[in-house]
Amino acid sequence: MKKEVLLTINGKHRERGADWDGMEVMTTGTLYEKENALYLIYDEVMGEDTEDVSHNRIKIEQDPLTITMTKSGAVASIMSFAENIKEKSSYETPYGSLLMEIDTKEIQFENQEDRMYLRIRYNLEMNYEPLSESDISIEAKTVM
Numbered sequence: 001m002k003k004e005v006l007l008t009i010n011g012k013h014r015e016r017g018a019d020w021d022g023m024e025v026m027t028t029g030t031l032y033e034k035e036n037a038l039y040l041i042y043d044e045v046m047g048e049d050t051e052d053v054s055h056n057r058i059k060i061e062q063d064p065l066t067i068t069m070t071k072s073g074a075v076a077s078i079m080s081f082a083e084n085i086k087e088k089s090s091y092e093t094p095y096g097s098l099l100m101e102i103d104t105k106e107i108q109f110e111n112q113e114d115r116m117y118l119r120i121r122y123n124l125e126m127n128y129e130p131l132s133e134s135d136i137s138i139e140a141k142t143v144m
Helices: none
Strands: 003-015 021-034 037-045 053-062 065-073 076-081 086-093 096-111 115-126 129-142
Touching: 003 037, 021 129, 053 096, 065 096, 076 096
Parallel strands: none
Antiparallel strands: 003 021, 003 129, 021 037, 037 053, 053 065, 065 076, 076 086, 086 096, 096 115, 115 129
């Protein structure tokens, strides 16, 4: 069954030697279960130009706990997260492609009837160079 949800997405990133830089996004989306996986679908406006929209799909598999974030539209990427595993991917921009390596440190996941919570802590490398530490949390609450 598909549920309309209100999303609160918090992201913190820190480049080597710098302070944490954070952001918060609130939007609506859809949460549903299909073939033993939970899916969260939402759009995100990229910057002030409302025509630059990123379409996001988060797939949560629980045994073992694996998260796949797929972005399309203004930017394109597929990021996979599994605790203590490094994953390679690419990040497609209008200016070209960048090679990413994602080193997942921790995943927290809770799923209740009217609330889903996901937190991922990871390190990110771009083109074989350390880029940042990241901490993302997503809370989805069912809209009544």
